[in-house]
Amino acid sequence: MPKNKKPAGGRAAKNFEPRYAAKTSYQDRKRRPGDSSVGKPGSKSPGHRGYRADADTAAPKRRWSAEEKVGRDEARAIRDGRPSRDGRPARDGRPSRDGRPSRDQRFDRDARGDGNRSDAPRRGANLDRVDRDDRRSFGDGRPSYRSDDRPRRDRDDRRPSFRQDDRPQRSFDDRPRRDRDERPAFRGDDRPRRDGGPRRSFEDRPQRSSDDRPRRDDRPRRSFEDRPQRSFDDRPRRDRDERPAFRGDDRPRRDDRPRRTDGPSRSNWSAPVRDHAQEQRVDVVHERLQAEAVQAEAVAGTTFGDLDLGQNIVKALAELGAATPFPIQAATIPPILDGRDVLARGRTGSGKTIAFGAPLVEAVLRSQAGSKRVFGRSPKALILAPTRELALQIDRTIQPIARSVGLFTTQVYGGVPQARQVGALKKGVDIVIGTPGRIEDLQNQGKLDLSDVQIAVLDEADHMCELGFLEPVQRILRFTEDGSQKLLFSATLDREVAALVDEFLVNPAVYEVAGEDQDSGTIDHRVLVIDHRDKAEILSSLVDREGKTLVFARTRAYAEMLSEQFDDAGIPALALHGDLNQAKRTRNLEKMTSGRVNVLVATDVAARGIHVDDIDLVIQADAPDEYKTYLHRSGRTGRAGRSGTVVTLITRQRRRRMQELLDRAEIDAPFEEARIGDDLLEELSGRQVDPTR
């Protein structure tokens, strides 16, 4: 059971809500008969939470044979990359919307009603109380530029928000440097060339189920001529191990760095000859997408108005601090308004939210021009994010833009009572922002109608294409209107999104900003090679400092443990991870944002997208497994052109693996040995060095 390894006690209960009770009762039921550990109550569960629902609502053992079938079909669907359980094509137009067998099984009415009756009200009351407390306490001395982060939306989603500023201040120059101008115009040059070939981006890939493609060909809008295929190069996607080299030809720079002994290490890195026996988990490096590089200086004089956004939206953007478009925004707004599918890669903190958010609002507005907003209308746009915090943050940016033209947004994410979300949907909203689980849930319950969605956005799109996310995302996208426009954004966008592009996008435009690599940023990357037994103390030493520090841990338990350890050492710290209830997650993040606590220990729930001003030190207590994770985690600092430091702790055994990861991330970082009490720790924590620099 939960061992409080700390004498002071109390805090664990305060900040940590263990789930053993629920878990054990779950685990017995959620196991599926096919699993090897079947039948042993309390033994390890078969997998991720996503599987839980299968058995959960259909508890009786009688149904096991039916469930078994579901499970098998599901597995088959995973293998084949398509969702159908009954062998019929997954998407022959819309008809799938009306209750596919799997849905019925998984969400039978009884279970639904029950959950609503017993669960929601109680939790609702609880959350309400917490939120109110938060609200009260935030109201006072908080800097005015920050008041947006409190969980104020519990009452009324529709209320126009007064302050929106989860974004970096635009006044600082966090745009990519302008110092390279090989090219004059960011788009002009490719316009003339129209080979006009019909879409063919992924045509050459093998297993494309023909049954779900055809409907794409006769999509309504998309009148635009096809632009030259800058987009996906037509190379087939590599499966993990067969990649010849992890650094494609499109990553030319960095010749400056001393090359690692090439041949052997390159070919070996993905081979299972790694230290730990089972190296099933490989940091797959997908091909980078061939993208049109936007030259920052080419858009220097452009305004949002030039990009065809309406007056009100431009004004709302200005109030958000976005006076003029960042390069990624200047690049993506026109094609989005043209109705094109767009893929965009922009460095962390480069303004991606507005890059899709502003044109999305404009597009929805145009589509409704002339018609009244009717009560109970179903949403026209959908934005999917991988975490609830990110969904909230996106809404904080989009909502004021939408409200400026009379459109409504609502958040649809889990961990909070459904009632408010459902209520908003009932009244009618224009833009839904949320996470896959709850969206699919409400969709299945018939409370969220996605059939009118004309624009769907995937933020952190590559992440949304990873194992546990891909399928729900696919199912959700299939419910959107035929031919709906799709926008995929991420700082690490690569061919991992091929699965979605293949099925859902038509001749997408792909953009990135020229000269954006991680080294062009303002982040100082360091790797500390330490003895494992020193780790706790070194961490405490690093964290004991003035500025805001974000610590990443690999597991929830370790994140929790570290936050308690720091707290016990007299360094106020909070945790952020999935074992906390949503109220605590929201509150702990807000306390970090508002500066009421300076140390936050998080799992990768905070790795992507989350913006907190002024984090000047990111510590990776556990090194990440993937280079993308490294990039996203480190992207929590060095925002808005400020300087930041990323310190990664590793043991000696991990040096080589770490170097390989850094190579893949294209980051140079010195490895330095560190022991307890070393000056180096003082320097990194900024205790001796002048922090202003």
Add this chain to the structure above:
DNA sequence: CCAGAAC
């Protein structure tokens, strides 16, 4: 394996 995402 972990992390994340629904009741």
